[in-house]
Amino acid sequence: MADSPASLDADQLGAYFALMEVAGLLRHAVEQQLREEGDLSYVQFQLLARLGLDSPTGSERMTDLADGVVYSRSGLTYQAGLLEKAGLVVRAPSVDDERSVTVTITDAGRSRVAQVIPGHVEVLRQQLFAALSRPQTQALTDLLTPVRDHMRAAPPRSAGARRRR
Amino acid sequence: MADSPASLDADQLGAYFALMEVAGLLRHAVEQQLREEGDLSYVQFQLLARLGLDSPTGSERMTDLADGVVYSRSGLTYQAGLLEKAGLVVRAPSVDDERSVTVTITDAGRSRVAQVIPGHVEVLRQQLFAALSRPQTQALTDLLTPVRDHMRAAPPRSAGARRRR
DNA sequence: TGGAGATGCTTCGAACTCGAAGCACACGAC
DNA sequence: GTCGTGTGCTTCGAGTTCGAAGCATCTCCA
Numbered sequence: 001m002a003d004s005p006a007s008l009d010a011d012q013l014g015a016y017f018a019l020m021e022v023a024g025l026l027r028h029a030v031e032q033q034l035r036e037e038g039d040l041s042y043v044q045f046q047l048l049a050r051l052g053l054d055s056p057t058g059s060e061r062m063t064d065l066a067d068g069v070v071y072s073r074s075g076l077t078y079q080a081g082l083l084e085k086a087g088l089v090v091r092a093p094s095v096d097d098e099r100s101v102t103v104t105i106t107d108a109g110r111s112r113v114a115q116v117i118p119g120h121v122e123v124l125r126q127q128l129f130a131a132l133s134r135p136q137t138q139a140l141t142d143l144l145t146p147v148r149d150h151m152r153a154a155p156p157r158s159a160g161a162r163r164r165r
Numbered sequence: 166m167a168d169s170p171a172s173l174d175a176d177q178l179g180a181y182f183a184l185m186e187v188a189g190l191l192r193h194a195v196e197q198q199l200r201e202e203g204d205l206s207y208v209q210f211q212l213l214a215r216l217g218l219d220s221p222t223g224s225e226r227m228t229d230l231a232d233g234v235v236y237s238r239s240g241l242t243y244q245a246g247l248l249e250k251a252g253l254v255v256r257a258p259s260v261d262d263e264r265s266v267t268v269t270i271t272d273a274g275r276s277r278v279a280q281v282i283p284g285h286v287e288v289l290r291q292q293l294f295a296a297l298s299r300p301q302t303q304a305l306t307d308l309l310t311p312v313r314d315h316m317r318a319a320p321p322r323s324a325g326a327r328r329r330r
Numbered sequence: 331t332g333g334a335g336a337t338g339c340t341t342c343g344a345a346c347t348c349g350a351a352g353c354a355c356a357c358g359a360c
Numbered sequence: 361g362t363c364g365t366g367t368g369c370t371t372c373g374a375g376t377t378c379g380a381a382g383c384a385t386c387t388c389c390a
Contacts, residue, residue, distance in 0.1 A: 015302050016289055018309035023188030024235045025316040041346085063368065070189050072348055077370055079346090099355045099368045124181055131315035136308055137180050143297070143305050144183035150296035151190040206376085228338060237378055242340055244376090264338040264385045 026127055033123045038116035043071060043079055045116065048088060051105035052113045059104035061094065088112055191292055198288045203281035208236060208244055210281065213253060216270035217278045224269035226259065253277055 027042060034040045040048070046069045051058055060068075066076040080103055083089040088109035094100040105113075129137065192207060199205045205213070211234045216223055225233075231241040245268055248254040253274035259265040294302065 011299070011302050011306055012289070012294055014306040015297075015309065016293065018306055018313050019184075019188055019293075020192065021235060022309050022313050022316065023184055025313070027185065028235070029316070043346090061368085070186065070193070073369070074349075074371080075347055081370095094368095097356075097368080101369065124177070127316055128181065128184075128312060129177060131312040132180075132308070134176070137176050139304065140308050141176055141179040141183055143301055143308070144180070144187050147293060147296040148183050148187050148190070151187065151194070151292055208376090226338085238339070239341080239379075240377055246340095259338095262338080262386070266339065 022128075026124075029123050029127045030120065033119050034116055037119045038112055040112070040116060041079075043069065043075075044083060044088075045113070045120070047076075047079060047083065047103075048105060048109050048113045051089070051103065052110050055105075057104075058110075059102050062101045062103060065103060083109070187293075191289075194288050194292045195285065198284050199281055202284045203277055205277070205281060206244075208234065208240075209248060210278070210285070212241075212244060212248065212268075213270060213274050213278045216254070216268065217275050222269075223275075224267050227266045227268060230268060248274070 031042045034042060034045050038045070047065060050065065050068055051060060062076055062080065063073070065071075065080075066073050069076075071079075080089065080091060084091055088106055090104045090106055091101050092104070094102045132140065196207045199207060199210050203210070212230060215230065215233055216225060227241055227245065228238070230236075230245075231238050234241075236244075245254065245256060245266075249256055253271055255269045255271055256266050257269070259267045297305065
């Protein structure tokens with residue numbers, strides 16, 4: 001990478017803008033459905049879905065949750081508080097490490113996820129997959145997965161170094 | 166794995182999650198660069214770029230700006246206020262329609278855009294295009310462009326209250 | 331011409347987000 | 361042990377976002 005001209009070609013710009021706009025529009029659409037049908041924000045849904053669908057035990061550490069959802073720690077504390085107040089989640093200090101907090105989804109949380117999923121899927125169908133055939137969907141996944149892995153590997157995440165106090 | 170009532174298949178879910186995560190990570194990375202090198206938020210950069218690079222006259226109506234950037238009107242009022250206070254933009258009532266406000270980029274605004282573009286491009290290169298070959302980039306654009314057009318045409322349900330003329 | 335409704339923008343309040351600072355516990359070196 | 365540093369989470373303040381409500385202007389049509 002000796003020389004790097006300060007411009008991208010049309011394809012690259014097109015891909016960049018299309019990516020950001022599609023994601024933005026999709027997020028708006030999804031957010032609205034979640035709010036209407038389940039009184040959840042997108043982040044809250046992500047958290048519950050991760051706990052309820054991805055985790056075998058239904059619980060995870062705060063930090064792992066934050067990393068998994070690409071979210072700030074303080075923001076997670078706030079959202080976890082809301083979810084706990086709503087009874088969708090329980091927080092308890094971890095057994096093996098007194099510092100860490102384990103978040104566990106409740107039955108109410110699971111049923112809230114189940115309640116929202118059909119509409120969620122429907123929005124995705126209408127907004128996203130209506131314009132993508134199966135092979136195209138497959139192709140999109142194949143294109144984006146390496147990109148995600150690449151970006152996760154070299155993150156400008158702020159969690160990196162902590163300054164002295 | 167819980168069984169979800171109306172689930173999408175693995176490819177579809179994979180595409181959805183990958184899309185949202187890539188966009189999220191990319192936005193974080195870009196936002197950080199813009200803040201450091203130009204004291205701009207992502208939205209502010211979008212607005213200035215649209216005025217400075219896409220518009221022949223360097224000016225646009227508030228509403229068109231908001232639509233073009235996928236942003237709420239009230240949010241745009243706020244950001245336009247900040248940009249104006251920073252001298253990067255000027256607001257003036259439109260000549261032909263007293264209701265509408267025309268936003269015009271200033272010379273300072275143009276130079277601010279020019280100042281951050283190289284770093285911006287570099288971030289895109291490292292984060293996004295490092296993991297995409299030229300043909301892949303082309304393919305991504307070809308996949309996402311129809312999706313964007315589809316989503317722009319079919320906005321989320323209740324957004325239809327106030328439509329364009 | 332004169333309203334009724336549509337449209338453009340702003341104001342307002344509430345909610346959300348982030349990073350920095352702070353507290354508490356963990357772990358290793360000595 | 362006990363000190364120093366690292367890690368996990370929360371608190372705090374500032375800034376940003378949105379939708380609803382409000383005001384001003386425009387358009388249409390009887």
